[in-house]
Amino acid sequence: MEHCVRQSPLLLALLSALLLPAVTAQAEPIGNLRSVTASDGRDGVRAWDVRSDNGSTLRIEVLANDIVHVQAGRNGKLTGAGDKAAPIVLPQPVQQVQAQLEEDAREIRVRTPALVLHVQRQPLQLRLERLDGGKPVSLWQEQQPLDLSAEQSVQVLSSQADEAFYGGGQQNGRFQFKGRELEVSYSGGWEEGDRPSPAPMLLSSRGWGMLRNTWSDGSYDLRQPDQATLLHREDRFDAYYFVGNDLQRLLERYTQLTGRPNMVARWALSYGDADCYNDGDNIKKPGSVPEGWSDGPTGTTIDVVNSVAAKYRENDMPGGWILPNDGYGCGYKQLPETVQGLAKYGFKTGLWTENGVDKIAWEVGKAGSRVQKLDVAWTGQGYQFAMDANRQAFDGILNNSDSRPFLWTVMGWAGIQRYAVAWTGDQSSSWDYIRWHVPTLVGSGLSGMAYASGDVDAIFGGSAETFTRDLQWKTFTPVLMGMSGWSSNARKHPWAFDEPYRSINRDYLKLKMRLTPYMYGLVHDAAQSGAPPVRGLMWDNPQDPHAQDETYKYQFLLGRDLLVAPVYRSQAASRGWRRDIHLPAGGWYDYWDGRYLQAGAAGKQLDRPVELATLPVFVRAGAILPMYPEMLFDGEKPLDEVTFDLYPQGESSYTLYEDDGSTRRYQKGESSTQQIRVQAPAQGSGPVQVEIAPVQGAYQGQLAQRRYGLRVLNRTAPTAVQLDGRTLPRLADAAALQAASEGWYFDGKERKGTLHVRTATQDI
Helix, strand or coil, rough: CEEEEECCCCCEEEEEECCCCCCCCCEEECCCCCEECCCCCCCCCCCEEEEECCEEEEEEEECCCEEEEEEEEEEHHCCCCCCCCCCCCCCCCCCCCCCCCEEECEEEEEEECCCEEEEECCCEEEEEEEECEEEEEEEEEEECEEECCCCCEEEECCCCCCCCEEEEECCCCCCCCCCCCCEHHHHHCCCCCCCEEEEEEEECCCCCCECCCCCCEEEEEECCCEEEEEEEECCCEEEEEEECCHHHHHHHHHHHHHEEEECCHHHCCCCCCCCCCCCCCCCCCCCCCCCCCCCCCCCCCCCHHHHHHHHHCCCCCCCCCCEEEECCCCCCCCHHHHHHHHHHHEEEEEEECCCCCCCCHHHHHCCCCCCEECCCHHHHHHHHHHHHHHHHHHHHHHHHEECCCCECCCCCCCCHHHCCEEEEECCCCCCHHHHHHHHHHHHHHHHCCCCCCCCCCCCCCCCHHHHHHHHHHHEEEECCEEEECCCCCCCCCCCCCCHHHHHHHHHHHHHHHCCCCHHHHHHHHHHCHHHCCCCHHHHHHHCCCCCCCCCCCEEECCCCCCECCCCCCCCEEEEEEEEEECCEEEEEEECCCEEEEEEEEEEEEEECCCCCCCCCEECCCCCCEEEEECCCCCCCCCCCCCEECCCCCEEEEEEECCCCCCHHHHHHHHHEEEEEEECCCCCEEEEEEEECCCCEEEEECCCCCEEEEEEEEECCCHHHHHEEEECCEEECCHHHHHCCCCCCEECCCCCCCCCEEEEEECCC
């Protein structure tokens, strides 16, 4: 067997052996259609005003070929949502829309190349179709005319028994709502079944989505198999409908309206740490720390540098940002000195904004803070109030630095993704806490909230085992944070636990740091299209028999290529097993031991034995996972080497996205991409060829040269590895490869066979 590699593009050939509507008595059906007139806006938006015989008005606007906006009001009046600083729907770019009005005796129709909105004349009722290659696909029709009253507006739509509904914002513990009531309101709690950041939106598995442009509470009754009753408690109706062939397109359209997820900095993907250090060494919170713990000698903010930041590095533990004032009435002292002290250990500094951001210009612009966590006392009214608060904090970082804003909020609404991480709030740790957070993150992503999380091991209670198990799976999510100072039996620092927990925590956080380029690519995708990094089966595997239901809601995929099954039972209770894991169709490799698993069209169910150090992770066959050098914080080392972790099967490709990782210059085009392609046998053994194309694009700080490494799952050693037709030397082991300028070695025991290749430094 041979292996070949060539440059520009770098080409590596590896030849291996391988229920019913709730309508008040005062409700007014919208009536019969009386007239329709064109009412195009000055910005070029095609629009028509429809009048009914009872004086109601309905306005239809076509924002894009696949987005239509419908408003209705009593007594001939249309009113807006009442936006203040932060609107729900952002100003939309003017598009060339191909929309026309058609009329006959029975109805009028607004037609575009993507959809047809039918408006029946008597009674006035709506029906929506999606056009697929010009062929109409019926999506829904109103079962009765719109009902409008002073208290509420109600729309009743037809539905199909096999239709799945996603959305509704952050709904703790759930992501699919067919057969359920979906409340779109702040629940006032943070446990399973609560709603920290609701959103008045739905995505349907049948190819349509809806956004109600409102700040009012809603209730969506989706219990019946043949209809959906959508109610909001306000005297107006305002809805955007959008169509698409799949969930990817629908979420792209929703986030086009409400804003893409903010593209966070690379350092924001590392572990965050929070507590209060300006409280006289915990005198304001007696009994909140383990016996013998001291924040430091001064009892003020600056203690965090030596008592926490230094401990991370002494314990060889990754970590990237710290909130040193996280506590009621905490405040801070010596903030510039604290920022400088933390920076020496590689940490960014953030602040808990208990009382607002009146000092944010100084805190960000002069002192150098870079994170804002919004407290419930400031956002607790929710809805518009919470959104405006988040926008104020976001703008405070935006206007006083060249950094990308990084916010955590406990409350939001539709559009919160453009400002903040949707944080699930304060809870007590338990095995159930781990369990229900998995579908919470999946559902948040399907509501546009690409970044969602709960505290590692929660804020109260917990144990060494629950901390490690919660940390393990959250390292495979974009953002994570631990909060200390609220649990007397534990400090929620990954280094503060005894062995073996400390070493396991370290290993997973180091793996997260190495996988930064893979995660950062997903961050970029989210910023471009709204695609969630944390996904359920429905996203990339819609043909799976369980793609549309919650049978396997306690597992998730990170991007397309990694499937993660969190462990949410103790070792004692589970007897060392994670049961009922579902792999969708295709080939999969166990990330840890290299075992190959083939799933048929119906998927594959399996149980996996787990030790405390093991989190079940599976890699899709054909995957290409980029990895940076091992480091404790972003920027600790130059990015002068990229390793591609390969699982060859058939033809596959990956695009590596990079920029400076910190500033907003990427918005001006300062970024790069690099294509990696792999050709391998679809089955059996044979040559494997890897092509690493030249980098396209540039950004400040980009290195002109770097090395490339390959980590290839391979059952047997290759007969040769060639780089641009030149045979690379075979070396004895990892130490020899690290010391050599280039070469390869094979380890038959690592994951049942792993090939490691390293090139010399070369122009990118």
